[in-house]
Amino acid sequence: MSRINIMRLIPLFMAVMLLTVTVLLWPSQDDGGSPLAWVNVAIMLGLSLLLIQYGIRLLREHSEPRPGSRLRAKLVIAMIAMLLVPAMVIQMAASQMVERGMDVWFDVRVDTLLDRALNLAQGFYERVEKNMKRNLLDYISDGVLLAAVSGNMDYRSTNAYLNEIRQTEGWQKVELFDINERQIGAVQTGELSTLQMTSLNETARLSMHLGRVVTELVTRDDGEVAVGYAPLIGPTSVIGLLRVEIQLPTGVIQNARAVEADYRSYRQLEHNRQKISATFTHVMLFMTLVVVLLAGLVALLFARRLTSPIGDLANALRRVTEGDLDVVISESPQDELGSLARSFNKMATRLKQNVAAIEQAQKDLTQALDNSRQRQYVLESLLANLHTGVVLVDGDGRVRLLNQAVRDILHLPDNWIPSADILQVSHGNLRDIGDFYDELRHQKEELLQREFDVALPEGKILHVLARGARLSASGTKFSGYLLVIDDISDLAEAERAKAWAEVAQRLAHEIKNPLTPIKLSTERLQRRFRTQVDNTEVFDVCTKAIIDQVERLQRLIADFSTLARMPQPKIREIPVNTLLQDMNELFHSYQRVHVKMVDGQSDSICQCDPDQIRQVLINLMDNAIAATGDAEHHSVRLYAELTDEFVAWHVEDDGDGITEEAASKLFEAYYSTKVNGSGLGLAIAKRIAEDHGGELKLVSRTGPTHFCLKLPRHMPHKEGS
DSSP: OOHHHHHHHHHHHHHHHHHHHHHHTOOOTTTTOOHHHHHHHHHHHHHHHHHHHHHHHHHHOOSOOOTTHHHHHHHHHHHHHHHHHHHHHHHHHHHHHHHHHHHHHSOHHHHHHHHHHHHHHHHHHHHHHHHHHHHHGGGTTOHHHHHHHTTOSOHHHHHHHHHHHHHHHTOSEEEEEETTSOEEEEEESSOGGGOOOOOOOHHHHHHHHHTOOEEEEEEETTEEEEEEEEEEEOSSSEEEEEEEEEEOOHHHHHHHHHHHHHHHHHHHHHHHHHHHHHHHHHHHHHHHHHHHHHHHHHHHHHHHHHHHHHHHHHHHHHHHHTTOTTOOOOOOOOSHHHHHHHHHHHHHHHHHHHHHHHHHHHHHHHHHHHHHHHHHHHHHHHHHHOSSEEEEEETTSBEEEEOHHHHHHHTOOTTOOOOSBGGGOOOHHHHHHHHHHHHHHHSSSSEEEEEEEEEOTTSOEEEEEEEEEEEOOTTSSOOEEEEEEEEOHHHHHHHHHHHHHHHHHHHHHHHHHHHHHHHHHHHHHHHHHTTTSSOHHHHHHHHHHHHHHHHHHHHHHHHHHHHHSOOOOOOEEEEHHHHHHHHHHHTTTOTTEEEOOOOSOTTOEEEEOHHHHHHHHHHHHHHHHHHHTTOTTSOEEEEEEEOSSEEEEEEEEOSSOOOHHHHHTTTSTTOOSSSSOOSOHHHHHHHHHHHTTOEEEEEESSSSEEEEEEEESSOOOOOOO
């Protein structure tokens, strides 16, 4: 983010900070909604709105701010900060003094003692309730009580047992009820004449319904009583209820109530303490805001008077940058600003004189530049139209020139920029060129010529001829090396094909003549001597092996002859569907082979040699069937696609695919992945595609394996034998 944008965001940052303080100091219900607090909130909200409005206006301005406005804003912010920081420090110090005074009034030890007393009182209730629940759990399944509730005991025996329980547990009153809330028996401490019938409340019914021990505190005229309910559980369900009472000590209860009352009084006083502190904070904040507003107004007036001459100087500078060199500013102030104005007027006068001199020199240079540009244009046009790659490297190894032919030969991207040092180039296509340059740099001779292969990223091998020369520094300030690169892949391929053709002709001539007598002699041996040998099985195996190998050599010689002297294609028009139908009829016995005809195109005509194209398609289909093996779930698909210019036959199979190493050598002569393969099938197929002006390529190695034979639909008519 630029410095100007940060300056424009300062008012918004200040507004956010002011709104944050406003939210933190928002009047709460505890301080009673003090009018002074609301006045502070109103002032801070008003300042926040002004800052937000000013900040939004700055962000919407697309042009530069008015001259001097930025300095004026800095001065105002600086003066306000100089007042605001000490004021905030004073307010924080005063708040700390008030807080310490409050700490003297409200000692933390008193607060701790009150909390402990309150916890002690509450713990007394909890202890009584816990003991009662624990004791009542012992009588849930008491056999005597269950018998009394079931009506198997008389009233006297029941009360005697209840009185025994009362004395054992130290309870003041014990009552026994059946499931219909009818009292079975009751005993209490003191005279029985005071024993009154007690009806069950909702807590007792809840205890019987849930089958759980429940306790509660009941306040009466004579004090507080802890009451406990224990359901009597029979074999299948609750059949009664045991109700007990404990009279809580009067002195303890009164002391606990007193502690609670004192605790509430102390908290009320502590609440007033926070209100006093908040009032003091709002008073100090109000004084700070008033001082800031007054200081801001004074700072704005002072800054406006100070920045007006600076604004005039900035306007004059803007006019000078726009080309107006006749500008003059007032020199009335007799201070540093007046001296600055006088210096500016002198600078404008000298600048006007210098511009006139520069314009004259520019006219003199224009003619020289025109001549230099013409020579540069001729050189650039020559390099751009060369089909030979040219790389110019200076003495430090930096690439100074790289023409388009280098990019085309080495398949470099148009937007690719080479490294400064050619020896540090990481791009794979140029690494070999860097090695050639390194050899040229370290040898004594002035010239160097080498042929080498360059591996392109797409798997293609490029054969290049590189020639280098060391440039002499005599007569010029430049010294370095000139590298010239030519793509001789087609020439090397043609020489390699010619060499293989010569080898094939010689092998065919040397091997062809003896094969037929060998085969005939072996067949004659089978017919004449088969019945005379002792082991006919071994005899048959040996003679059959000779005949099979002779036939294999004959096929190999036929492939040699085809490669050595490929007949010229006999071009004629043939429907694409006709070739597809021939393939369908030829391979219809294979259930996994699927041939798809071209639909919806009545003019699906292609100009080619149908016999040679059938040979290519048969070779591709045979390879696909062999790759899928006997697996019926692996299919082989043949289909064609047509455009206005090309027709493409696609052969796909779901076999195991082709390894990366085999894919790079797939179309080389005498390379085969089959045990009995000659390695000439795909090489001949590629030769046929190239003779038709098309191409045969491997589209995908696996998933599925995909070959494509692409031929032009229209080509010049050729005749050949």
